[in-house]
Amino acid sequence: MAELEQVISSAFWGHSNGVLVLNDSGLLWRSRQTEAQKKVAKEDLVSMLWSAIGPKQYHLKVTTRGGKTVRFTGLKQGD
Structure with a gap:
Protein backbone atom coordinates (compact mmCIF):
# COMPACT_ATOMS: atom_id res chain seq x y z
CA MET A 1 0.00 0.00 0.00
CA ALA A 2 1.36 3.44 -0.93
CA GLU A 3 2.31 5.88 1.79
CA LEU A 4 0.10 8.98 1.91
CA GLU A 5 1.96 12.28 1.95
CA GLN A 6 1.03 15.94 2.43
CA VAL A 7 3.61 18.49 1.26
CA ILE A 8 3.44 22.12 2.40
CA SER A 9 5.76 24.13 0.18
CA SER A 10 6.28 27.08 2.52
CA ALA A 11 6.45 26.51 6.27
CA PHE A 12 8.60 28.41 8.74
CA TRP A 13 10.44 26.71 11.63
CA GLY A 14 11.58 29.71 13.65
CA HIS A 15 12.82 32.26 11.11
CA SER A 16 13.81 29.70 8.46
CA ASN A 17 11.57 28.97 5.48
CA GLY A 18 11.34 25.38 4.34
CA VAL A 19 9.24 22.53 3.05
CA LEU A 20 7.14 20.50 5.49
CA VAL A 21 6.23 16.92 4.61
CA LEU A 22 3.69 14.95 6.65
CA ASN A 23 3.37 11.23 5.97
CA ASP A 24 2.68 7.88 7.63
CA SER A 25 6.21 7.86 9.09
CA GLY A 26 5.91 11.24 10.85
CA LEU A 27 7.04 14.64 9.66
CA LEU A 28 10.08 16.08 7.92
CA TRP A 29 11.01 19.74 7.52
CA ARG A 30 13.80 20.83 5.14
CA SER A 31 15.31 24.33 5.14
CA VAL A 46 2.04 13.39 20.96
CA SER A 47 -0.27 16.01 19.42
CA MET A 48 -0.71 18.30 16.43
CA LEU A 49 -2.89 21.44 16.61
CA TRP A 50 -3.82 23.52 13.54
CA SER A 51 -4.77 27.11 14.53
CA ALA A 52 -5.61 30.43 12.92
CA ILE A 53 -3.26 33.25 13.95
CA GLY A 54 -4.90 35.94 11.85
CA PRO A 55 -7.43 36.32 9.05
CA LYS A 56 -5.24 34.52 6.47
CA LYS A 61 1.80 23.33 16.80
CA VAL A 62 3.47 19.94 17.24
CA GLN A 77 -5.91 27.65 5.03
CA GLY A 78 -5.47 25.39 1.98
CA ASP A 79 -2.39 23.76 3.47
Whole structure:
Protein backbone atom coordinates (compact mmCIF):
# COMPACT_ATOMS: atom_id res chain seq x y z
CA MET A 1 0.00 0.00 0.00
CA ALA A 2 1.36 3.44 -0.93
CA GLU A 3 2.31 5.88 1.79
CA LEU A 4 0.10 8.98 1.91
CA GLU A 5 1.96 12.28 1.95
CA GLN A 6 1.03 15.94 2.43
CA VAL A 7 3.61 18.49 1.26
CA ILE A 8 3.44 22.12 2.40
CA SER A 9 5.76 24.13 0.18
CA SER A 10 6.28 27.08 2.52
CA ALA A 11 6.45 26.51 6.27
CA PHE A 12 8.60 28.41 8.74
CA TRP A 13 10.44 26.71 11.63
CA GLY A 14 11.58 29.71 13.65
CA HIS A 15 12.82 32.26 11.11
CA SER A 16 13.81 29.70 8.46
CA ASN A 17 11.57 28.97 5.48
CA GLY A 18 11.34 25.38 4.34
CA VAL A 19 9.24 22.53 3.05
CA LEU A 20 7.14 20.50 5.49
CA VAL A 21 6.23 16.92 4.61
CA LEU A 22 3.69 14.95 6.65
CA ASN A 23 3.37 11.23 5.97
CA ASP A 24 2.68 7.88 7.63
CA SER A 25 6.21 7.86 9.09
CA GLY A 26 5.91 11.24 10.85
CA LEU A 27 7.04 14.64 9.66
CA LEU A 28 10.08 16.08 7.92
CA TRP A 29 11.01 19.74 7.52
CA ARG A 30 13.80 20.83 5.14
CA SER A 31 15.31 24.33 5.14
CA ARG A 32 15.30 26.09 1.77
CA GLN A 33 18.47 28.03 2.68
CA THR A 34 20.72 25.31 4.13
CA GLU A 35 18.97 22.05 3.13
CA ALA A 36 19.19 21.04 6.82
CA GLN A 37 16.50 18.55 7.82
CA LYS A 38 14.52 18.08 11.02
CA LYS A 39 12.57 14.85 11.48
CA VAL A 40 9.98 13.73 14.01
CA ALA A 41 9.04 10.06 13.88
CA LYS A 42 5.38 9.09 14.16
CA GLU A 43 6.12 7.33 17.47
CA ASP A 44 7.42 10.61 18.96
CA LEU A 45 4.36 12.70 18.01
CA VAL A 46 2.04 13.39 20.96
CA SER A 47 -0.27 16.01 19.42
CA MET A 48 -0.71 18.30 16.43
CA LEU A 49 -2.89 21.44 16.61
CA TRP A 50 -3.82 23.52 13.54
CA SER A 51 -4.77 27.11 14.53
CA ALA A 52 -5.61 30.43 12.92
CA ILE A 53 -3.26 33.25 13.95
CA GLY A 54 -4.90 35.94 11.85
CA PRO A 55 -7.43 36.32 9.05
CA LYS A 56 -5.24 34.52 6.47
CA GLN A 57 -2.42 32.86 8.41
CA TYR A 58 -2.27 29.60 10.32
CA HIS A 59 0.24 27.64 12.32
CA LEU A 60 0.75 24.01 13.22
CA LYS A 61 1.80 23.33 16.80
CA VAL A 62 3.47 19.94 17.24
CA THR A 63 4.16 18.43 20.66
CA THR A 64 6.61 15.55 20.89
CA ARG A 65 7.36 12.94 23.50
CA GLY A 66 9.40 14.61 26.22
CA GLY A 67 7.25 17.76 26.04
CA LYS A 68 9.12 19.61 23.27
CA THR A 69 6.88 21.92 21.23
CA VAL A 70 7.59 23.06 17.68
CA ARG A 71 5.53 25.59 15.71
CA PHE A 72 5.38 25.80 11.94
CA THR A 73 4.13 29.22 10.84
CA GLY A 74 3.37 31.00 7.57
CA LEU A 75 0.75 28.43 6.60
CA LYS A 76 -2.42 29.10 4.61
CA GLN A 77 -5.91 27.65 5.03
CA GLY A 78 -5.47 25.39 1.98
CA ASP A 79 -2.39 23.76 3.47
